[in-house]
Amino acid sequence: MTDSRHVLVVEDSRVQAKIISQHIGQATPFPTIVAHSLAEAMEAMTTKRKGIFVAILDRNLPDDPEGRIVSIAKSLQIPTVVMTATFNEEVRQQLLDDNVVDYFLKSLSEMTAMERLIERLYKNQFVTALVADDSKLFRLHMTSLLKNLNVKALTAEDGREALEVLGQNPDISLVITDYNMPNLDGFALVEEIRATHPKDKLAIIGVSAEGGAQTVKFLKVGANDFLVKPVQVEEFTCRVNQQLDMLEILAGFRECRDKAGY
Numbered sequence: 001m002t003d004s005r006h007v008l009v010v011e012d013s014r015v016q017a018k019i020i021s022q023h024i025g026q027a028t029p030f031p032t033i034v035a036h037s038l039a040e041a042m043e044a045m046t047t048k049r050k051g052i053f054v055a056i057l058d059r060n061l062p063d064d065p066e067g068r069i070v071s072i073a074k075s076l077q078i079p080t081v082v083m084t085a086t087f088n089e090e091v092r093q094q095l096l097d098d099n100v101v102d103y104f105l106k107s108l109s110e111m112t113a114m115e116r117l118i119e120r121l122y123k124n125q126f127v128t129a130l131v132a133d134d135s136k137l138f139r140l141h142m143t144s145l146l147k148n149l150n151v152k153a154l155t156a157e158d159g160r161e162a163l164e165v166l167g168q169n170p171d172i173s174l175v176i177t178d179y180n181m182p183n184l185d186g187f188a189l190v191e192e193i194r195a196t197h198p199k200d201k202l203a204i205i206g207v208s209a210e211g212g213a214q215t216v217k218f219l220k221v222g223a224n225d226f227l228v229k230p231v232q233v234e235e236f237t238c239r240v241n242q243q244l245d246m247l248e249i250l251a252g253f254r255e256c257r258d259k260a261g262y
Helices: 012-026 040-045 068-075 089-097 108-123 136-150 157-170 186-193 212-219 231-261
Strands: 006-010 032-035 052-056 080-084 102-105 128-132 150-156 170-177 203-209 225-228
Touching: 006 012, 006 040, 012 032, 012 052, 012 108, 032 040, 040 052, 052 068, 052 108, 068 203, 080 089, 080 108, 089 128, 102 108, 108 231, 128 136, 128 157, 128 231, 136 150, 136 231, 150 157, 157 170, 157 186, 170 186, 170 231, 186 203, 186 212, 203 212, 203 231, 225 231
Parallel strands: 006 032, 006 052, 052 080, 080 102, 128 150, 128 170, 170 203, 203 225
Antiparallel strands: none
């Protein structure tokens, strides 16, 4: 199995697994691989790894009371979405520590959001982003989060290097830039990018430790969105996916306009 279009569903309840699998099959073009235990999941993840682009996991399996399934999926670099029957701050923190892409309650009302995320994660395999920040630690954090979303991430230490990387990689469709950088700061970088890359073809998310006036200025010079440090993982996921969704929608509008001869 080499076609990386499959969704791995790991759920010990056969009824729940069938419901989740059927919903994914009906709402998305992606076939599912179903496992009901840690042993079955490990076999699927190792023998069919190339065919899997995302795993939907239950953390409470009979043969895995400690929830090792999440860290195993992470070690195999499989983006992971967790379905949980209960949720509180302790569970949330554990899921964030496990570096999951997102989490949902086991509820039919959550299925639509999960299905949209699955489709986005598949499309993200073909997305390239650029992270510009003079902090190596922050660059590593951002690239880790992007990789978790199935996005290829390139990096730059300042605005000047960011422009060089952008020029060498025309497929970049998302730039995440800090404000305070040497040589060329975030505001100037956004202005330079917007001179040749319109908002409907390349999205920019500004980042700063301060909000307020910096948020406004980032948006005024051409950024699509803004995040305040320290960046919350859930907010990052939502903002990035929203920007990529919007680029896709705008590309569709351009295609329709061109066909209509406008």
